[in-house]
Amino acid sequence: MQIARETLLRSYRAMRTIRMFEERLHVEFATGEIPGFVHLYCGEEASAVGVCANLTDNDTIASTHRGHGHCIAKGVEVAGMMAEIYGRSTGVCRGKGGSMHIADLACGMLGANGIVGGGPPLICGAALSHKTLRDGGVAVAFYGDGASNEGTTLESLNLASVWQLPAVFVVEDNGYGEATGASFACAGTQKARAAGFGMPYIECDGSDYFAVHEAAGEAIAHARAGRGPVMLHVHLQRWYGHFEGDAMTYRAPGEVAEAKRDHDCLRLFRERVTQAGLFEDSVLDEVDTAVTDEIEAAVLQAKDDPLPQSADLLADVYVRY
Amino acid sequence: MSKKSFRQAINEALRQEMRRDPTVILMGEDVAGGRGGSAGTVDAWGGVLGVTKGLYEEFGETRVLDTPITEASYIGAAAGAAVTGLRPVAELMFVDFVGCCLDQIMNQAAKFRYMFGGKARTPLVIRAMYGAGFNAAAQHSQALYPLFTHIPGLKVVIPSSPYEAKGLLISAIRDDDPVIFLENKVMYDVEEEVPDEPYAIPFGEANLTREGDDVTIVAFGRMVGMANEAADRLAKKGIGCTVIDPRTTSPLDGETILDCVADTGRLVIVDESSPRCNMATDIAALVAEEAFDALRAPIRRVVPPHTPVPFATVLETLYMPSVEKIEAAVTATMNHRVKEKV
Ligand SMILES: Cc1ncc(C[n+]2csc(CCOP(=O)(O)OP(=O)(O)O)c2C)c(N)n1
Numbered sequence: 001m002q003i004a005r006e007t008l009l010r011s012y013r014a015m016r017t018i019r020m021f022e023e024r025l026h027v028e029f030a031t032g033e034i035p036g037f038v039h040l041y042c043g044e045e046a047s048a049v050g051v052c053a054n055l056t057d058n059d060t061i062a063s064t065h066r067g068h069g070h071c072i073a074k075g076v077e078v079a080g081m082m083a084e085i086y087g088r089s090t091g092v093c094r095g096k097g098g099s100m101h102i103a104d105l106a107c108g109m110l111g112a113n114g115i116v117g118g119g120p121p122l123i124c125g126a127a128l129s130h131k132t133l134r135d136g137g138v139a140v141a142f143y144g145d146g147a148s149n150e151g152t153t154l155e156s157l158n159l160a161s162v163w164q165l166p167a168v169f170v171v172e173d174n175g176y177g178e179a180t181g182a183s184f185a186c187a188g189t190q191k192a193r194a195a196g197f198g199m200p201y202i203e204c205d206g207s208d209y210f211a212v213h214e215a216a217g218e219a220i221a222h223a224r225a226g227r228g229p230v231m232l233h234v235h236l237q238r239w240y241g242h243f244e245g246d247a248m249t250y251r252a253p254g255e256v257a258e259a260k261r262d263h264d265c266l267r268l269f270r271e272r273v274t275q276a277g278l279f280e281d282s283v284l285d286e287v288d289t290a291v292t293d294e295i296e297a298a299v300l301q302a303k304d305d306p307l308p309q310s311a312d313l314l315a316d317v318y319v320r321y
Numbered sequence: 322m323s324k325k326s327f328r329q330a331i332n333e334a335l336r337q338e339m340r341r342d343p344t345v346i347l348m349g350e351d352v353a354g355g356r357g358g359s360a361g362t363v364d365a366w367g368g369v370l371g372v373t374k375g376l377y378e379e380f381g382e383t384r385v386l387d388t389p390i391t392e393a394s395y396i397g398a399a400a401g402a403a404v405t406g407l408r409p410v411a412e413l414m415f416v417d418f419v420g421c422c423l424d425q426i427m428n429q430a431a432k433f434r435y436m437f438g439g440k441a442r443t444p445l446v447i448r449a450m451y452g453a454g455f456n457a458a459a460q461h462s463q464a465l466y467p468l469f470t471h472i473p474g475l476k477v478v479i480p481s482s483p484y485e486a487k488g489l490l491i492s493a494i495r496d497d498d499p500v501i502f503l504e505n506k507v508m509y510d511v512e513e514e515v516p517d518e519p520y521a522i523p524f525g526e527a528n529l530t531r532e533g534d535d536v537t538i539v540a541f542g543r544m545v546g547m548a549n550e551a552a553d554r555l556a557k558k559g560i561g562c563t564v565i566d567p568r569t570t571s572p573l574d575g576e577t578i579l580d581c582v583a584d585t586g587r588l589v590i591v592d593e594s595s596p597r598c599n600m601a602t603d604i605a606a607l608v609a610e611e612a613f614d615a616l617r618a619p620i621r622r623v624v625p626p627h628t629p630v631p632f633a634t635v636l637e638t639l640y641m642p643s644v645e646k647i648e649a650a651v652t653a654t655m656n657h658r659v660k661e662k663v
Pocket residue numbers: 064065066114115116117143144145146147148174176177178242350390392414418421
């Protein structure tokens with residue numbers, strides 16, 4: 001399938017933004033200035049971006065604790081995200097949620113999630129809204145290999161099938177749930193699970209933007225056409241610890257270096273589009289520079305932004321009380 | 322006797338009970354860690370915060386079981402194993418995750434004995450971290466002990482120090498009923514002298530950590546340390562406080578609370594859980610009913626507001642009880658003057 005130049009450039013920029021956002025957080029977190037837990041999405045960029053390139057603001061996604069990439073890919077403002085992570089009142093959630101709870105309903109981003117397996121049931125609901133309201137939207141649940149074992153996830157696969165929902169279940173399989181390997185924790189296969197719940201299954205290499213884009217395009221088209229849910233299994237590698245501060249003693253030395261060398265979605269993307277003569281390196285370099293500036297500005301702004309006020313503590317527990 | 326952290330005290334209690342009783346097993350997500358990892362290391366984590374480190378090494382995979390991320394099934398499995406001959410200690414990691422497995426606790430484990438006409442024994446311990454103060458935001462910071470306390474059939478333990486943690490966990494493991502054992506996540510590095518040998522602290526017997534004549538303060542878990550500090554500051558101003566650590570919210574040592582209130586006539590309750598239907602309201606009701614005549618001032622509660630736990634440090638600090646807030650509440654009860662009826 002031919003992907004529009006514009007889409008390619010936008011996707012490259014989104015992947016680069018995620019990469020730089022996360023690498024910068026890795027550095028900033030080490031200074032102790034960022035509160036709370038931070039889980040980085042580095043290495044997995046092509047999954048969020050390849051999927052979301054097939055979506056519009058009218059479509060809904062639900063994310064995970066490793067949510068920054070999904071947010072950026074779905075169009076959440078980088079400055080507002082950074083401010084949120086720094087606990088500022090200018091943050092997308094006004095400093096109430098932090099890294100693990102970034103949400104922006106206006107662009108169909110139903111939230112990162114602190115609860116593993118929290119997203120898939122919500123996506124059944126979002127898909128039900130799309131179906132009932134006939135707005136043409138689809139709902140996409142991103143969840144990890146670890147989350148694929150939660151009852152909430154497995155029940156949602158069933159419900160989505162029973163209700164024939166316009167939903168896509170994206171298993172982001174990076175081989176680990178915290179410090180435990182998927183080879184230990186996941187019985188059977190994702191493919192057999194999809195078959196068990198009567199839905200089509202597609203898998204792809206998550207370091208290849210084009211593969212993800214195509215597979216997701218197929219899955220999303222199927223769901224959008226009213227033909228029921230699909231499982232999309234994306235094979236990935238995570239480049240940093242489970243959370244910032246994790247020494248990763250459970251991974252073989254060299255595993256991450258190898259992932260960076262052989263499975264860097266950004267490098268692979270660049271090679272492919274420049275070799276095909278679609279873009280000059282200089283065009284992509286310009287994007288890199290623009291993103292570098294954007295991230296730098298976001299961090300400086302976030303550090304300088306106002307803190308929440310005491311009155312904010314009591315605000316927004318309810319719509320009305 | 323030697324200085325041990327809260328983390329070490331819990332680890333030692335688990336280790337000693339596992340040595341003593343071969344039916345004691347551990348299970349949970351990454352209680353060892355590293356299974357299926359490319360490095361082939363096991364015991365890579367020993368729990369997310371390292372509390373169970375080394376236990377896999379000593380007891381092996383039949384006694385220390387890493388689980389998939391599947392709370393409903395492994396917490397339920399622990400309940401099922403408990404009622405059929407094992408003594409499982411299941412780790413839920415953050416207590417907030419109880420949302421994923423409450424049925425197995427509330428409708429299953431808690432009710433076996435009563436529903437089955439007294440025929441079941443369910444020696445199950447569920448360990449979990451609770452509490453705010455870590456910028457962990459709304460889904461990783463709750464203090465849900467009132468939820469468990471509300472459920473007949475469960476016992477609920479909240480240790481306030483390393484010494485307490487070891488003795489109470491040993492009792493929890495030896496207990497034949499399901500016990501929820503809640504560890505404040507901010508306390509793992511707190512240290513104090515802890516005996517090397519095993520010892521059991523009985524449930525339902527409060528501990529007085531300070532004694533004074535003017536005001537009774539009841540506090541739970543991490544709040545006990547804050548109450549002690551407030552009491553020490555107030556003592557310098559000539560206000561004497563008795564601080565009660567009930568140790569367990571279920572069973573609750575109401576008698577000690579009532580005795581102390583009878584002596585002081587004033588009560589402040591410090592509870593970091595959400596303020597509606599929490600331990601503070603529970604104890605206030607008990608005292609209002611049983612010790613009304615002893616009261617010389619209204620009961621005061623030092624509790625967070627009725628909101629989820631916020632992320633930003635400024636908001637989380639405002640949210641939490643503090644030494645200053647406890648001092649202010651004690652001072653307010655001291656300043657209370659009973660109005661003459663006209
Ligand atoms: C219900 C629940 N259980 C456990 C956790 C703790 N936890 C946070 S992330 C995580 C691992 C998730 O693994 P996976 O789904 O593969 O996502 P990944 O971290 O690999 O992106 C665990 C166990 C949680 N947040 N919520």
